[in-house]
Amino acid sequence: MPFEAPILSVENLTKRFGGLIAVNSLTFEVERGEVLGIIGPNGAGKTTLTNVVSGLYTPSEGRIFFRGEDVTYLDAHQRCRLGISRTFQLMRPIKEFTVLENVMVSALFGKGLDLKSAKEKAREVCDFVGLKRVNIPVESATVLELKKMEIARALASDPELIFLDEVMAGLNVDETNEMIETVKRINSRGVTVIVIEHVMSVIKELTHRVIVLDRGKIIAEGSYEKVSHKPEVISAYLGEEE
Amino acid sequence: MKKMGIILILLVIVVGFLFPFFVGPYPLHVVTTVLTYMTLGLSWDMMLRTGQLSFGTAGFFGLGGYAALLTTLYLGVNPLLSIFIGGAFAAIVAFALGYAILRLREIYFAITTLALAGVFTVIARNLHDLTGGPEGKILPSAIFNGDPTKIYWMMFFISLGTILVSEIFQRTRVRFAITAIRNDEITARSSGIDIFKYLLFVFVVTSAIQGVVGGAYAQEYGFISPESAFANSFLLLPIAMCLAGGIYSTLGPVIGSIILGVLSEYLKLLFPYGHLIIYGVIIVALVLFMPHGILGMLKKVLKRTRVEAEVNENAI
Ligand SMILES: Nc1ncnc2c1ncn2[C@@H]1O[C@H](COP(=O)(O)OP(=O)(O)OP(=O)(O)O)[C@@H](O)[C@H]1O
Ligand SMILES: [Mg+2]
16 A cells, blocks of 8 residues: 555644743644544643644744645645635634625635635535525624634635634534534545544544643543543643632 | 616716816816826725725825836837836836835834835935936926826826726625735635735735826826925825725725815815815814715615615514
């Protein structure tokens, strides 16, 4: 069998903000087609890792390979076009646009479609994530609709790898279950998914493998069952909650 | 509805074209001036749509003016053709400078564009042999021998072209790119938009427009000097007109320039001394009390009536 490079591979990735080391020399790989969970207490560096890999921040040290290609110094728009997508934990819709127009943006520029095909593509992904009211301004969208819009925007560029940064936070049980189904369907479209989530039942349900971060470092890695019983993981979480 | 719009546009074009046959030379001159400011306002607004506040309008206007007038003077270039040389020259300079300054944002970008315009003025004043220094240069004759009708047509077609460019910005993927950039650069980048490319593109296009208008203006008078070419009024009046009419659209700057342009002429007639003070007060009042411009206010009123109509429908 020919060697296939992992879809994502990071080596010694470090991101500092002044004296603070938000991401501390991380090395890991993501296999094509898997659902990887990233968990860890608040401030562990999950969002920062997403920002560095998606190209919003340049790393302080280390390298990032996407499909074997070095993308460390590419800008976010180039990585989006290559196939790395992400949602924002703190949602950042374009307020002047309707829901559909927000989604169209990444179909237009991430995938490079013309206006007409971008509109079709946007409708298709909105439909896929269960967004019904697409012609409303974002200010009249509900939180659930905005979360779906975030995912739809991330999908409209046809990514191969997608980061979902706490898309279930703030949703009720029914809404969370709907989202879990959506994530499974995204994965079965062939998209590699990295889910960042605080709710353990979601991680358990969705992921093939979990990476646990604490203060910018990987403290455990493996299946949910294996990781959730590790004492250092339990103490990292207990240390936070109490 | 769409057909009506097209008919209306054609009507405006025909009336605009035939305008010189209805009015005397003075009103025609006023309208020519209004059109000059309209194109400058539109070009400023197009850049603003990317979120970048430029104070370089008068600078590129003046560069275009010098390029046009001097190529006619020294190289005997046809005056009409020289106007496009003015546009091309402004575009080339904008391209080169844009590479350096379009990494800047907000007030830093605004101040830098203002400073560059100042540098252009100093250069024009000091390159004595080429530009004639502070006294400037005069052509033996103005374009079209100063025929006001032809000069009006020249500005009319430049304005139509600018309106067309502005509408292309509003109706193509360019609108999606620059609106996204203006609202949130992080979302824009993450959605695949090459921000720098679009900023450079818009900066070059709008500077080219300013250069063309500057070239036309210089040829209209057959004269150029640092004071006339880089005058502050070519920076401030277009901005005031856009703010009055409504920013981020084609119609806003068009309405604003017509209203403020005609108003300023009228005030000049009424109060030969002190008209600028009244004019200033009116601009401040418009900006304070109509933050979204005249167009924004009209839209709001229209929206309210529409919502009321919908509510009534639902009640039935
Ligand atoms: N732009 C920034 N400038 C300075 N410090 C930052 C910046 N972004 C993040 N940090 C810091 O880096 C650390 C990691 O933050 P990050 O947002 O990545 O954590 P997280 O794991 O996503 O947390 P949460 O679960 O609360 O979302 C925190 O201490 C945070 O304050
Ligand atoms: Mg986070």
